[in-house]
Amino acid sequence: MDFTLNEFEGELLDLGRTYAEREIAPVAAQAWHEERCPTELLRGLGELGLLGTLVPEKWGGIGSSTVGYVALLEALGSVDPSVASAWQAHSTIGSMPLLLFGNDEQRERWLRPLAEGRKLGAFGLTEPGAGSDVRSLRTRAERVSDGWVLTGQKAFISNAGTDMSFGVTVLARTGEDASGKPRFGSFIVPKDTEGFTMGPKLRGIGWKGLDTRDLFFDGVWVPDSQVVGEPGGGLGQFLSALEVGRISIAALSLGTASGAMRLALAYAKQHEQFGTPIASFQAIQFKLADMATEIEAARWLTYYAASLRDAGKPFKKEAAMAKLKASQVATAVVTEAVQIFGGAGYMLESDVARFYCDAKVLEIGEGTNEIQRLVIARELGC
Template sequence: MDFSLSSDEQELADLCRVFAQREIATRAPTAWHEGRCDTGLLREMGSMGLLGMLVPPEWGGIGMTTVGFVAAMEQIGLADQSCAAAWQAHATIGSLPLLMFGSDTQRDRWLRPLAEGTALGAFGLTEPDAGSDARGIRTRAEPRDGGWLINGRKTFISNAGTDMSFGVTLLARTGDGEEARPRYGTFVVERDAPGFTMGPKMAGIGWRGLDTRELYFDDVWVSDDHLVGDPAMGLGQFLGTLEVGRISIAALSLSLTQAVLDLALDHAGSRVQFGRPIAQHQAIAFKLADIATELEAARWLTYRAAYLRDAGRPFMKEAAMAKLQASRVAVRAASEAVQIHGGSGYMLDSDVARFYCDAKVLEIGEGTNEIQHMVIARALGC
């Protein structure tokens, strides 16, 4: 099977590579160490059309293929994971619910600014008592006065609190159906809605340049036109969107693995111990060979999942496999790269330490790896 990039996909990857190395690689590490989201970079990416990657031109995007998106993600994430994480969250779960399930009016009102890069998108699912168990969310939306009254709390929500955030698209319970099975709806809450507040930026061990916060909804009223899609099918809508998000996390994992491999190769070629570069010692050379081999295998899994989506074929299992394997490879590769660097790699001012800190969340975000095992097992008929 040939996963060679088309001319448009290659042109996009080249554009992202040049921008990432010229702008992101030189500026984003400072934002990472300062713990702030560099929205200036995101705005520049928006002006290049990158924030509307998966959105058709009729709604302000560039209508790129999923394969092209993965190729672009590899270049952006190679420079900085926080910037790439903000971008992928915006381009997938932050934008696709509106594209896939919104009305034309909603797409024109909220999706177009997201695709054109003048606003940043976020999706609110996770709560203090509900993460992997998405059906356990407690945030509720009740019909009230020609609209919906929303009450609840979300946590670990990315992109909602920056100076270019438009608000958040969230999942809430809309009632209980037959046999007490809850129903869920998807709603848009704009950032200036009365009763919508958020906590301070949260501090994780990695993705320090990504804006992540807790969100609070206290009697937030939204009109009926803020409901996206079917008021009883919001969970299914979100899970459908999440499949694309898993491909993007797999792509982000590829970029991190490539980044730490490049750093480790460079260090091993210049670091001399026992009279020769450590790359010439079998113990180090075999570590590098393993990283390169596992990266290539994960890359094929990821591009196949993207190819299947572009072909209009089922890709849920393949997306879960790609996310599971690519994130595991990234965590192992980052650890080995730090080991190869030795003491210098343990210092937080090193690039390899920054990528090491960023790696772990790849096994957690967009569905933990334990959830990916469940998705794959069910697809196998277990």
């Protein structure tokens, strides 16, 4: 297996890495502590063409491979997991349903502004009583003569409430099939739609720069032109987009882990105890060696899953494996990074503490790690 980036992918990575170091790094900590989504940075990424990384040029994107996207996301995540999380949510579940299942009119009207970096995409799935158990979703879409009426609530939805957001694509129950199983549809709801409101920005222990809110739908009318694909095919659409999202979270996990390790390595080389840098102590060397090895193992899984998608081969199992492994590596690495910093790493003023707080959600978002294990087991035939 050769995951060497081609010339275009390498240029893409250099572009994103330079922007991250020059523009994102200087303000990342401040935005995180202010609990503010720095949309000016996302607009900057859009001006570089990087908000449409996975979208073909035909619809305003740049048509990168999944491997190139993963490399770019890892680089962004190593500087600021919060901004990178907003970027990846926009690029995958915020854009992929429209790209994969929308018609040309919808792609032109809704996907193009997302791909060109003029708007930020969001997808509404999770509810207060339904997350992993998707079939328990209660938000309903009832058929009326000229469209659909949505009623319900979504929880923990990212990117829908910024000054850059277009609105949200929502998964809602449309009825039941002949056997009584629920059917779902995906509906485009623009930000200014009557009856569509949002709660305040939620406060998490990490990803403080990511705008996450509860969304409320009180008799929201949606015309047929804003139904993505078949009214009963929404769940399958989302699950297809989620497979890409799992690779995305794996890449973000790599960035989080590698960023924390970079901080820990630099600190170990300059911080002295007993008259010598702590990097000379075998106990610290072993920690760093294990961290580097685990990151590299997770990297191979992640890039392999991405390469399978690029080759048009099944990648469901590999995406779940990558997400499971990489997110576990991220939480383990940031914990050891804080340990290397000691008391200084425990203080929220330190960058490594920011990475520590940002890591835990990687084991939860885009399908919990328990769900990843179920996916893997089923793909093994269990």
